[in-house]
Amino acid sequence: MSSERPNGLFRNIPAKVAAIPMIITALVVFMGGSLWTMAYSLTKSKLLPKWKFVGLDQYERLWSTKRWVVSIENLFIYGVCMLIASFVIGFILAALMDQKIRFENTFRTIILYPFALSFIVTGLVWQWILNPEFGIQSIIRGLGFTSFEFDPLYNADIAIYGILIAGLWQGTGLIMVLMLAGLRGIDQEIWKAAKVDGIPTWKTYLFIVIPMMRPVFITTLVLVAASIVKVYDLIVAQTGGGPGISTEMPAKYVYDYMFGGQNLGQGFAASTMMLLAVLVVVIPWAYLEFGGKKRG
């Protein structure tokens, strides 16, 4: 061997060879597919993709469609509430679970169980629970409170929160388990040191433990964010987008236009907007996390 620094390209050849199929898949399927979609979102494709260039017409139409705008609003409400509520509830559950309680395994299974169900099942279950005819409302009325009203899925103003409840019920378990794993990874001596220092438990969580759990939070954030952006089946099972268009979501819009409305161009434009929205969030974050300054 020469004493020269080996060329980076030729180091670790087996690892690089092994990665080639995945790299090709990523390039061709993901990147290629995305670029193809973007390109055809600039055309007048209807039932089949056709290369008839119309510029940004599809986007103009998209943003002037009430249904799309409502979808985006809904995604925003659902996303923000879901993120905050599921993190708070998941973390609190995990913190309670971390107090060396008895039957921890049982509780963990119960709370994680909804995650094992498909969104369709969750959606249907909650559709029944929230149904005024035979759900919570009828039960409470049956107890004598005849003026009790609780029918979020039938009130266009709050229907999205009905969806949110179901989403939380399904998603919080996973967050709790991830957070619990993170909490368990914290050295017990840190807790002892904080106690000797006289720091109250909530402050220890807030200023010491949670900052130490940053990696867990980031992983969880990515998982939750992905599940929020692509939420579709929950809507279909629970409300079908109704009442009216009050619980429409972007993913449903895309699906309906591509396969139901036979308007590929419009579906492509919508999905490009979704991709763009994800990139706007992901790129600055990835840059902060992996690029720029070295970690220290």
Add this chain to the structure above:
Amino acid sequence: MESSISIRDLSLSFGAVKVLRNLNIEIGQGEFLVLLGSSGCGKSTLLNCIAGLLDVTDGQIFIQGKNVTWAEPSDRGIGMVFQSYALYPQMTVEGNLSFGLKNAGMAKDEIKKRVARAAEILQIEPLLKRKPAALSGGQRQRVAIGRALVRDVDVFLFDEPLSNLDAKLRADLRVEIKRLHQRLKNTMIYVTHDQVEALTLADRIAIMKGGNIQQLASPNEIYNKPANKYVADFIGSPSMNFLEGVIDISGAPQFNSDVMSFDISGYEFVDGPTGGPAWFGIRPEHIVTGELLANAPVQFDAEVELVEPMGSDTLVWAKVEGVPMHFRMDGQAEVRSGDQMRIGFDPARANIFNKETELRI
């Protein structure tokens, strides 16, 4: 003078497992007490009880005359240093030192003064703006000591603070802790399973086993007059030689085993000569060779089996009448396995334990 810490009839159980049994310890003002024992004997548990991190099952703890058995850790006037440093990783060194004080609502300039003083004592001033991840193990442990220091407390508790460091650093920091103790004159309780640390640092050592204290005495006494066979075996490296036999006190006291018998008139019995089955123990460094044999009333011929040169001295593993014995020789000694040599010792330096009770006789 009033004792600094007083532990009375302390017991602790985890469910059915009794970890500490009826401990009674009085620790004087400014004393350096080392808790020494093998893994799992309850040292950390005892320390955590004193710190208030574990609720005791029974008994009482007094610190500076105050009953603190049920007081919060932060109200007990203690500072604690952990094996894993337990620094808050997202805060700078300065943040680590001041977080507890800030939380207690102390005035800013008082905090500043205390941090500066701790940093000066521990020589960590240049590190104040760094995060723990950017420190070496030794520096981290200094910061951890600093966190106890700024609390300005009467009692320091250390739980194996040096176990995660390499041998060289351990020796350095050991000296520094001793210096710190001489300067601050606080009461310190120090848990370790390293006997060199224990012997060098302690005013008194408590040897623990299975939740009991086997012996609580000065290092000198522990080393030279171990109270029982466990302590004798535990302290000293390599460990003491033990011969099994019977003490005969019909005439001048005699030790008889299957293969040898010798006169032990020089030995100071605890309660006058006592006969019966016994263990005879002699430390490797008390077995002599060569010219020193002149002062050794008891002598044997030994066959060398194995030689371990250790630089400053040489450890020799030999057999006397088929009984294994090991002893120390000078580092320059020329010995080879297979050699025959004359060895001897003075029974006055021996330790004899009852066969049944294993107590010193």
